[in-house]
Amino acid sequence: MxxxxxxxxxxxxxxxxxxxxxxxxxxxxxxxxxxxxxxxxxxxxxxxxxxxxxxxxxxxxxxxxxxxxxxxxxxxxxxxxxxxxxxxxxxxxxxxxxxxxxxxxxxxxxxxxxxxxxxxxxxxxxxxxxxxxxxxxxxxxxxxxxxxxxxxxxxxxxxxxxxxxxxxxxxxxxxxxxxxxxxxxxxxxxxxxxxxxxxxxxxxxxxxxxxxxxxxxxxxxxxxxxxxxxxIESEDSLSLQTVFQQNDSKPLEIGIVRLPYVSNYTDMEPFLEEDDVRIRWISSPAEFGNPDAIILPGTRSTIQDLQHLQGIGLDRMISEYASSGGTIVGICDGYQMLGEALVDVSGLDTGKPTYSIKGLGHLPITTEFHVKKKTIRSTGTLHPDSGFAPIPVEGYEIHVGVTQVPENVTPLILQASGTEGISLNNGSIIGTYFHHIFHNDVFRNEWLNRIRIKKGLSPKAVVPLANYRxxxxxxxxxxxxxxxxxxxxxxxxxxxxxx
CATH class of the missing domain: 3.40.50.300 (P-loop containing nucleotide triphosphate hydrolases)
Incomplete structure (x- = not known):
């Protein structure tokens, strides 16, 4: 060879x-x-x-x-x-x-x-x-x-x-x-x-x-x-702190909830190329601060990490932030955590079949964990009622949870096979299984511009991440x-x- x-x-x-x-x-x-x-x-x-x-x-x-x-x-x-x-x-x-x-x-x-x-x-x-x-x-x-x-x-x-x-x-x-x-x-x-x-x-x-x-x-x-x-996207967990360690002050600040078993943190890396955006980890209530948006990322142990948030009081901080009109995005397991309940039907996540736990309660969904994992590349268009323009988006899904979404809830994405995710309060609270949702340049730009305008800042042009990469x-x-x-x-x- x-x-x-x-x-x-x-x-x-x-x-x-x-x-x-x-x-x-x-x-x-x-x-x-x-x-x-x-x-x-x-x-x-x-x-x-x-x-x-x-x-x-x-x-x-x-x-x-x-x-x-x-x-x-x-x-x-x-x-x-x-x-x-x-x-x-x-x-x-x-x-x-x-x-x-x-x-x-x-x-x-x-x-x-x-x-x-x-x-x-x-x-x-x-x-x-x-x-x-x-x-x-x-x-x-x-x-x-x-x-x-x-x-x-x-x-x-x-x-x-x-x-x-x-x-x-x-x-x-x-x-x-x-x-x-x-x-x-x-x-x-x-x-x-x-x-x-x-x-x-x-x-x-x-x-x-x-x-x-x-x-x-x-x-x-x-x-x-x-x-x-x-x-270049990082792999090693040892590089996590280095990649997102930004000490300089910028007009926009996005807080990422630091979960013990965080996964697919490359979901957040596109923000590093936005020159007015600062990324900051939030590991405890003392570090919560006053971010312009919060992202709950994916994790390899959803229920255990949710229990961690509840144990240190970060769940209450997130609830207060949401009640005050804050912008929140949950991706994959973070999406599941934003729901009303999580049930480990198979015992895959906790080792305890049928174990259930209350979620953060910001989305009207229930997620059940079964053995079969879904791995797929996905495409769609932002739903016309989501609060966003009908922008084409693509990403990928890796999860074992099956989430039940009520029919009267506004979806985030319209797909050929149905709908995906949730968009509440005109896009202020979003939940989605689409990893790399923010790698879609036009969507990321519109989402950021909403935050910019809300903060009294001027909107910015699209940063073409694909060309940049x-x-x-x-x-x-x-x-x-x-x-x-x-x-x-x-x-x-x-x-x-x-x-």
Whole structure:
């Protein structure tokens, strides 16, 4: 197989971002390129054209490569639903939920089979494959049954490039320590090192590069400067705070309720490209403040997170905000929480069949949780009575809840098959299962302009996010190309001689 695998000295060193960049670079060079991550642990999901669920990062990387995402790019997805258990998704469909030990004991061989099947498919349908590891390849307690790093590189028989994050400190120790903990055969597979997130004058690091190469015998293929505001959707939960950490004051402030098991937080990332909008997490009543709008995002454990809000008193703050005419949007599980009641019919969410709990009570709906999950890409037009212009919208749905909506309630979206969501008080309170509803530029613009006008501000023009995203892929590719030895990497990927 022609390709390369990017592994890291730890999580959040930039593997996903650099994988995205290489996918774009090789696409620009004319190669049909596929991203690949054998096993992803993330609550950020992507729905493929055939209604399957994979990690969001591989969907983004496929977009950067100009190809349609497929389950073979991420055959195993683990979605944490508590500190102990995760949903196990194989080839885009949920097959079980288990704790870490159960998963290791029962799914290792099945995982190997899924990975080998995926690699065979990608090898047949693509010119090259840019692979991404997870965490560190030397988690000693997990290494005997790992499905994400060196075992995958061995199955694919591809070289490995090790990425280290200099911004967090200890870069020399992390590189040398990682290489020393690898077996001799594994060390031989490592053909390059990338130093990521460098701040300052790179020429001052020349001695550092020389030391690393002398001590490890591995070429440093480049030092990547810290890239601010790269505009590429994030994957790792460690990047959550960084992505939405905006300390500057802006005319509009949107508060996102920080749920313990928040998922698909890329729903909010389009607001980062609106120059007058500040995003702020709300984790407690003391942090509530006076936002211009509130978003309740999705979560992997709806009832548990609702209980969390009720336990710390954030439910009362949200109710007071709604009563005072505040603007609220609930997306997916946040939509469910805004209802009158939630019933765990199957016991899937709580482990207690028929368990019920009162919702926040702002929407006249009841949601029941069953075993079957709905994953689908969806389209429609904003309902003529929703308070918004009849704007075409698209998104995707990933949920197990079935929500009962009274017929006399105004829908948000009109679809060919019926209606979806709710819009109350001329759009002041919205509930919808459409993830990425705010990625629809015209709708996002109208929704924001209503808030702007309400606050006495002038409306603004539409920010074309789709065009922006394509430009960001190009900028990322240029950034990486200019700072890495791409001739060396190209030869690695294509299996050409280094002489």
């Amino acid at each position: 022609k390709g390369v695998m990017l592994q890291g000295t730890s999580s959040d060193v930039g593997k996903s971002l650099i994988t995205t960049a290489l996918c774009r670079i090789f696409q620009e060079w004319g190669y049909k390129t596929a991203p690949f991550k054998s096993q992803n642990m993330s609550n950020n999901s992507y729905v493929t054209m055939d209604g399957k669920e994979i990690g969001r990062a591989q969907g983004v990387q496929a977009e950067a490569a100009g190809v349609e995402a497929t389950v073979f790019m991420n055959p195993i997805l683990l979605k944490p639903k508590s500190d102990q258990q995760s949903d196990i998704i194989f080839f885009g469909e949920s097959v079980d939920h288990a704790d870490g030990r159960e998963y290791r004991d029962n799914y290792y061989e099945k995982g190997l089979e899924a990975i080998e099947k995926s690699l065979a498919y990608l090898n047949q349908h693509f010119d090259i494959v840019i692979m991404e590891g997870a965490g560190s390849p030397v988690e000693i307690n997990l290494k005997s049954k790992e499905l994400v790093n060196m075992k995958v590189a061995e199955l694919a028989d591809v070289p490995v490039i090790l990425i280290a994050d200099i911004d967090r400190g200890g870069v020399f120790a992390s590189i040398v320590g990682t290489l020393q903990l690898l077996s001799e055969d594994e060390r031989k597979r490592v053909k390059g090192i990338i130093i990521n997130k460098f701040r300052g004058d790179i020429s001052l690091f020349e001695d550092g590069i020389q030391w690393i190469e002398e001590q490890t015998g591995v070429k440093v293929v480049g030092v990547l400067p810290y890239l601010q505001n790269h505009g 394509m430009e960001k892929y190009k900028e990322l590719a240029t950034h990486v190309s200019e700072n890495l030895d791409m001739n060396y990497i190209r030869k690695l990927v294509l299996g050409e001689s280094m002489e």
